[in-house]
Amino acid sequence: MTHPGRVFAVVNQKGGVGKTTTAVNLAASLAASERSTLLVDFDPQANATSAYGLSGSRPHVYDALIGERAIKEMTRGTELPHLHLVPSGRDLYGAEIELVSAINRERRLERALSEIRDDYEIVLIDCPPSLGLLTLNALTAADGIIIPLQCEYYALEGLAGLLETVELVRRELNPGLALEGVLLTMADARNNLSRQVEEEVRRHFGPQAYQTVIPRNVRLSEAPSHGKPILLYDARSAGATAYLELATEILNRLPAADSPVSPPAPAFPCEVAAAATPVEADDARETHHPSSDEGDPFGN
Numbered sequence: 001m002t003h004p005g006r007v008f009a010v011v012n013q014k015g016g017v018g019k020t021t022t023a024v025n026l027a028a029s030l031a032a033s034e035r036s037t038l039l040v041d042f043d044p045q046a047n048a049t050s051a052y053g054l055s056g057s058r059p060h061v062y063d064a065l066i067g068e069r070a071i072k073e074m075t076r077g078t079e080l081p082h083l084h085l086v087p088s089g090r091d092l093y094g095a096e097i098e099l100v101s102a103i104n105r106e107r108r109l110e111r112a113l114s115e116i117r118d119d120y121e122i123v124l125i126d127c128p129p130s131l132g133l134l135t136l137n138a139l140t141a142a143d144g145i146i147i148p149l150q151c152e153y154y155a156l157e158g159l160a161g162l163l164e165t166v167e168l169v170r171r172e173l174n175p176g177l178a179l180e181g182v183l184l185t186m187a188d189a190r191n192n193l194s195r196q197v198e199e200e201v202r203r204h205f206g207p208q209a210y211q212t213v214i215p216r217n218v219r220l221s222e223a224p225s226h227g228k229p230i231l232l233y234d235a236r237s238a239g240a241t242a243y244l245e246l247a248t249e250i251l252n253r254l255p256a257a258d259s260p261v262s263p264p265a266p267a268f269p270c271e272v273a274a275a276a277t278p279v280e281a282d283d284a285r286e287t288h289h290p291s292s293d294e295g296d297p298f299g300n
């Protein structure tokens with residue numbers, strides 16, 4: 001059975017939390033499950049593009065964003081038959097400034113994707129580490145967001161800002177935007193802090209936190225330099241197994257293709273926003289670092 005096409009943005013304005021690793025390897029795992037998948041690199045750093053051994057030469061997503069080329073023209077095939085990729089490149093940095101006075105500047109990606117989204121079961125957008133115009137475009141184009149959180153002391157730092165932006169987008173631009181899931185990444189089962197962060201995140205997000213946890217796995221960090229997703233680099237690694245599990249979990253959560261209406265977007269629980277407030281920070285400090293004077297882990 002096929003599922004209706006869904007667009008998910010992989011988003012966290014914090015840098016280095018595993019957005020690209022997740023977008024790249026989740027896309028590969030979905031494609032390996034024979035789901036027609038499109039990965040949109042929406043970060044000027046173009047890490048998802050190079051992770052597939054592709055270059056950031058024009059035309060790329062920037063050309064679709066400024067409306068000069070159809071996104072289909074720049075969609076490229078990959079080694080995986082069910083996976084296509086829209087590349088990015090450094091010129092995308094300019095879009096933040098060039099679009100400032102453009103009409104419907106937050107809807108540029110949504111409009112570009114509307115030409116092709118029905119050709120895919122799942123579209124994943126790899127977002128840059130900011131809450132600027134590019135991320136606003138991604139949130140406006142998406143049905144749901146996947147938030148990777150690194151299992152470390154400052155995991156929830158900045159989350160309040162992200163959730164506020166998401167609420168704003170829901171109110172003004174995209175009422176259907178759902179929190180698809182929160183993903184714990186770079187977890188180390190032997191590390192107490194990693195386990196405590198997981199408990200904390202599960203307490204705040206409940207079932208919105210994926211059961212699947214991505215372990216810290218050196219093969220995941222090696223794969224991009226070979227221009228391959230983990231499945232094609234080391235399919236038996238713990239990282240490959242984890243991203244396959246995540247794909248299965250996400251597919252199981254999708255509404256069936258023949259269901260008459262989509263389920264309502266889950267609301268963001270108010271206690272989630274509280275997760276990033278100083279009040280929670282005090283709790284967290286006690287839990288994580290009983291004698292720490294390192295300051296507020298969730299403060300902004």
Ligand SMILES: Nc1ncnc2c1ncn2[C@@H]1O[C@H](COP(=O)(O)OP(=O)(O)OP(=O)(O)O)[C@@H](O)[C@H]1O
Nearest residue numbers: 015016017018019020021129186215216217220221
């Ligand atoms: N599970 C993991 N195990 C080991 N290394 C990882 C794992 N996930 C990500 N990394 C490494 O951590 C670094 C940051 O990951 P990644 O590029 O996916 O983060 P990001 O959120 O996309 O960063 P940015 O905000 O700069 O776009 C990379 O070097 C990546 O290879």
Ligand SMILES: [Mg+2]
Nearest residue numbers: 019020043047
């Ligand atoms: Mg990235």
